[in-house]
Amino acid sequence: MSDSPQTLTAIQQELERIEEDCIHSGKAQFNAGDRWSRYHLLLGVPSVVLSALAGTAFFKDQPEIAGIMSTIVAILTALSTFLKPSERASSHKGSGDQYLTLRNDARVLRTIKLGSACDNASAIANLDEITKRRNELNQASAQVSRSDFVKARKGIDEGEAGHRVDRKDA
Template identity: 70%
Template sequence: MAANDPHVKIKDELYRIEEDCIHSGKSQFNAGDRWAFYHYCLGIPSVVLSSIAGAAFLKDYPELAGAMSIIVTVLTALMTFLKPSERASSHKSSGDQYLALRNDARIFREIKLDQACDAQAAIDGLDEFTKRRNELNKSSMPPARRDFIKARKGIDSGEALHAVDKKDK
């Protein structure tokens, strides 16, 4: 294909979309993992301490029961305010959507673009992928910078490659 062939420029843009989706998706998954960890770090102690506080109250240790109840109240308030479970779920959902978009863009680029698309169909396909990416960028919760840095390191080390992509062709 010639450099001025619209398919070449469309392929380049599809590669960009795929790369963006790999980084964004992995960042979202990292953020989801982090928030799931926070959920357990707040939730498990809350459950354990509330059980111990109840037992301490029944055994007539009011000071211990009171102190643990205060800690449980703080942990529960943090769970209610931060909503780590909801955040983890939201980040995972965004990560799944980014990976679906990446897969769809790759299949379009690798299989459909040259085989079944005239210039206008190729442009229309690219427009659809661009629109999906932009909507996903707007609707997704932003991951923390550390989630992105961790994602980039993982991607650079080959975590995002399929076995077929690692083979010499």
């Protein structure tokens, strides 16, 4: 295969698509992680506070109040154990980090390596590797909610994911 400008242009365009996908997927993953972190706090903090208050109520000879608070603590703890919000938050953050790493690798290939260090064969091999990584990441990542994705798209449209150096007005 000869090195044609059309092939490099097609590779650059595909890398741009991958970068865009990674920006949206990564930001949505981070949004999901933030949401699950909030759930973790919303379940955990009241559980800790109510647990302490239930102990105090018990020692003040208020068994009904202690019983109600202990029941609420048990429910919050069971929900936290079942939903595992801390683990989900960590999983989404990890996926978001991986999407950003992949985006960075695609951008470096597109903006630096293609123009000076790659012939078509090596450019295609690099693209194949990045495509494989994206597909594996898409399969391994936890699904995000529609609201996480919409929030991500809105933030990206407002410039949250862009680099200052890439802005026309910078």
